[in-house]
Amino acid sequence: MSCQETRVLLHAFLDDELDPVRSLGVQGHLDGCRDCAREHAAHRSLRAALRDQALYFRSPQGLESRVRAALGSQGAIERRAGWLGAAGAFLRMRWAWLPAGAVAGLLAVTVIIIGRFGAPPPGPLADDLLGREVVASHVRSLMASHLTDVPSTDQHTVKPWFNGRLDFSPPVKDLAGEGFALVGGRLDYLAGRPVAALVYQRRLHVINLMIWPAPGEPDRSPTVALHQGYHVLHWTQGGMGYWAVSDLNENEMKEFVGLVQR
Amino acid sequence: MGPRAEQERGVARFEESVLPHMDSAYNLARWLTRNGHDAEDLVQESLLRAFQAFQGFRGTDGRAWLLAIVRNACYTWLRRNRQQEVTTEFDEEVHTLEGDALNPEKLVLREVDSARVRQALEELPAEFREVLVLREMEGLSYKEIGTVVDIPVGTVMSRLARARGRLQRGLTSRPGEER
Known part of the structure; x- marks a missing residue:
């Protein structure tokens, strides 16, 4: 077998994909050719290096x-x-939003029923129900092309947009430098009142940040809840109530909230 | 058998023949995206998608089947997020096999530290990276690699040959040289 033939078959030889006859042919050539043997040895050591356990990523x-x-x-x-x-x-x-409409619709019905039978009692149960309402709003925002009323990455465009539409002025931060790009703002209706919804994006994940006044409530650090596979973080700060919701993982959500709170 | 029993059997069969390959799925996604968070998202997404499609799966090789789904999801993600990587120069010509040979600088690598190998592998185009991951880390046969990547067995061989040649060059060139 010639050097040229050997080089063509070397990888199949290395990978045990050659039939026995040609395999013997390659082996015979390698025994007598230093150059080809060196090439073979180089690939073998490369293989050993690639099989190092340190290079293997086990699932988290x-x-x-x-x-x-x-x-x-x-x-x-x-x-x-x-x-x-x-x-x-x-x-x-997250690629199939259409059927999600059915679920969001159901949640919306739930919300309406709650609305008709009076406000839920304050406390964890109220937060839980409100959390679900926030998720429903998040899902709705992703479905129809109704993510933003004011699409802008500029906080100085988004913040004034809410003037005259809300009876409060929501704090708007651009966190693009930290990897959470501001996409825009939207007027939403939650807990029986119009609220500000700020939209951020992290990779493919959309984050909705809902803000409305919580007069007289003390500052509360964020609590994390999981509804329908979405992380919902809620906290109060400076007389405002905040809800952040996304399908992003919990750690990055906490990072996001930390940046908003700063 | 009622629909309920059938359903439970489907879940059990899926857990038996597909779920054990989660590490393989994650390893491939992690090497293709080069990012832990996205790999995790893509694997979870792929497994749920695989479960939906599982009724129609009649084959015996659950691993190659799952890896093909994961690979597709990763390439969709790459096209959306890393456009420049998927369109890198990539020609399938086999004649370069000879060009790769007899490089006097090519040394038998002894004790290469894994950090360097990792970097060199990450710098390869995705098409080369994936065949090396599938062959060397997962131990897939040419036929299985062909199924996952959707190319003929002959192409698997030539692509592996080129991938190894480029990885060798990446490792033997002095730091800072080449890229």
Whole structure:
């Protein structure tokens, strides 16, 4: 076997993909040719280097349990109520917003019912219900092309836009330098009043930050809740109530909130 | 068998034949995106998508099947977020096999530290990076790699040859040289 032939077959030889006859041919050539043997040895040591365990990325803790939980609940919900379960499962996938409409619609109905039967009592339960309302609003904002009323990355454009539309002036920060780009602002209706919704983006993830006055309430540090696979962080600061919601992971959400609070 | 039992059997079959390959899925996504957060998102997304499609899966190789879904998701992500990487010069000509050979500077690598290998591998175009990850880290056969990447077996071989040649050059060039 010539050097040229050997070089062509060397990789298949290295990978055990050669038939026995040609494999013997390559081996015979390598035994008698220093150059080709050196080439072979170089690739073998490269292989050993690539198989170093330090280069292998094992899946992070929690990923498997999250997937199993999603699969389990998907199975259970689908058994319980066909289309609702399917919509819930789709909602967890951020590329399919259309069926999410069904869920958002249901949540909206829930909200309306609550509205008709009076305000929920204050406390954790109220926060929980409001958290769900915030998620519904977040989902709605992503569905129709109604993410922003004022699309702008400039805080000095977004903030004045709310003048005359709200009876308060929401603090608007541009966090593009920290990796959370301001996308714009929107007028939303939550907890029975118009509120400011600021829209930020982190990679493909959209973050909605809802702000409205909480007169007389003391400052409270952020609490984290998970609704429908969305992280919802709530805190009060300087007489304003804040809700941040996104499908972004918890750590980056906390980072975001830390930047807003600063 | 009722629909409920069938459903449970489907979940069990999925957990048995696809979920054990989560590490492989993550490793591939991590090397393609070069980013932990996005890799995690893409793997989770791919697994749920795989579950939806699982009813139609009749094959026996759950790993190659899952890796193909993960790879597609990663390339969609790359095209959206790293456009310049997917359009790097990439020609499939086999004739460069000879060009890669007999480089006098090519040394047998002894004790290469993994940080350097990692960097050199990260700097390869995605098409070269993925065949090396699939072959050397996952131990896939040419046929399996062909299934995941959707190319013929002969192309798998030539692509691996070029990938190894470029990785060798990346490792033996002095730091700062070449890129």
